[in-house]
Amino acid sequence: MRSSDSIIKKTEHFGAANYKPKDVVIHNASGVMVYNPEGEEFFDLLSAYSALNFGHRHPELIEAAKQQLDKVTLTSRAFHNSVLGDFYESLCALTGKEMILPMNTGAEAVETAIKTARRWGTDVKGVEENKQEIIVCENNFHGRTVTIVTMSTEESARRGFGPFTPGFRPIPYGDAEALEKAITPNTVAFLAEPIQGEAGVIVPPEGYLKAVRKICSENNILMIADEVQTGFARTGKMFACDWEDVIPDIYVLGKALGGGVLPVSAVAADRDILGVFEPGSHGSTFGGNPLACAVALKAIEIVQRDDYPKQAREKGEYFIKKLREIKNNDIVEIRGKGLLIGVEFNCSAEGYVQALIANGVLAKETRENTIRFAPPIIISYEQLDEAIKRIKKALEK
Numbered sequence: 553m554r555s556s557d558s559i560i561k562k563t564e565h566f567g568a569a570n571y572k573p574k575d576v577v578i579h580n581a582s583g584v585m586v587y588n589p590e591g592e593e594f595f596d597l598l599s600a601y602s603a604l605n606f607g608h609r610h611p612e613l614i615e616a617a618k619q620q621l622d623k624v625t626l627t628s629r630a631f632h633n634s635v636l637g638d639f640y641e642s643l644c645a646l647t648g649k650e651m652i653l654p655m656n657t658g659a660e661a662v663e664t665a666i667k668t669a670r671r672w673g674t675d676v677k678g679v680e681e682n683k684q685e686i687i688v689c690e691n692n693f694h695g696r697t698v699t700i701v702t703m704s705t706e707e708s709a710r711r712g713f714g715p716f717t718p719g720f721r722p723i724p725y726g727d728a729e730a731l732e733k734a735i736t737p738n739t740v741a742f743l744a745e746p747i748q749g750e751a752g753v754i755v756p757p758e759g760y761l762k763a764v765r766k767i768c769s770e771n772n773i774l775m776i777a778d779e780v781q782t783g784f785a786r787t788g789k790m791f792a793c794d795w796e797d798v799i800p801d802i803y804v805l806g807k808a809l810g811g812g813v814l815p816v817s818a819v820a821a822d823r824d825i826l827g828v829f830e831p832g833s834h835g836s837t838f839g840g841n842p843l844a845c846a847v848a849l850k851a852i853e854i855v856q857r858d859d860y861p862k863q864a865r866e867k868g869e870y871f872i873k874k875l876r877e878i879k880n881n882d883i884v885e886i887r888g889k890g891l892l893i894g895v896e897f898n899c900s901a902e903g904y905v906q907a908l909i910a911n912g913v914l915a916k917e918t919r920e921n922t923i924r925f926a927p928p929i930i931i932s933y934e935q936l937d938e939a940i941k942r943i944k945k946a947l948e949k
């Protein structure tokens with residue numbers, strides 16, 4: 553077996569430096585645990601930014617993939633495949649929406665939602681073509697395409713990548729009044745994360761989503777919830793919007809939808825919205841492929857059958873309570889919902905992340921001074937206790 557060091561050297565030599573991974577090589581994994589080539593064990597408390605809600609290699613997801621691998625993996629959308637309809641039906645039932653448009657990555661689903669809203673704006677609302685506006689939030693994270701980084705307020709995500717896409721207007725997050733003020737006759741949608749993940753697990757003030765829902769309805773603009781990270785039980789409800797009993801017009805889904813096995817994303821909305829697409833107007837070679845559908849179908853089944861929302865809610869409460877017992881004056885706030893938890897420091901969190909890794913716990917800082925803990929939802933209480941013991945050791949001085 554090659555050493556972690558030699559693997560890292562090669563990876564850094566040949567690869568573009570658009571990421572700065574921690575010095576851990578994951579060679580194999582099972583459930584919550586991952587292992588480096590040297591055989592050392594780590595708790596994965598990041599879960600690939602919530603793509604691994606089911607843990608690594610959930611046996612039923614792997615089995616579903618294997619069975620589909622023996623039938624057909626890719627058909628393109630030039631032809632029908634025998635799994636896509638079942639996937640649609642089950643995701644419609646989960647979201648309560650009438651239609652699905654499948655893509656692969658989260659960014660593609662966000663792009664799809666933007667296209668949907670713009671077309672809906674011209675075709676249904678009657679906004680003049682090329683005048684549609686979408687209101688977005690400061691410190692958002694919706695992905696990495698040129699149009700999406702147009703919406704970003706993060707300089708490192710934008711520098712040198714212009715010219716940007718017109719038609720977006722950022723407002724402060726968590727401020728419903730700002731939304732009301734920003735609306736013009738050309739506004740077609742408001743796009744936001746119900747909890748901002750990459751921004752450092754920013755939970756908006758209570759009542760915000762409800763107020764947003766009301767404002768959107770009153771002004772005939774679409775409420776688009778980017779639940780790529782928060783969806784699929786992560787925050788202790790199936791969707792983070794459920795915390796305020798809010799139903800957005802469009803759900804944007806990704807990450808855990810693929811069961812941590814492969815990229816699967818989708819937009820879910822009713823017919824009067826997703827009906828704006830006709831053949832040729834949008835698509836993806838891999839979107840809705842039978843392998844992806846088979847895995848996602850199983851993922852949707854498991855998340856409901858095993859009541860992942862309840863698991864995330866209860867384990868999250870337990871975890872956050874234990875985290876709050878940690879004595880460290882550098883910690884200014886511990887916040888979150890379900891198993892999406894942010895620990896904010898009054899200094900750079902990088903040293904603490906190193907200490908966690910040295911103690912066998914994988915996590916990463918987001919926006920410099922916040923560590924995000926998002927363990928797989930399947931984590932057991934025994935594993936949580938052991939992980940907390942190690943976190944305590946790493947964070948208490």
Ligand SMILES: *Cc1c(COP(=O)(O)O)cnc(C)c1O
Pocket residue numbers: 601656657658659660662693694695696745749750778779780781782806807
């Ligand atoms: C990760 C993420 C995306 C982008 O997903 P990719 O699969 O990386 O393109 C979009 N929105 C949110 C909220 C995310 O967390």
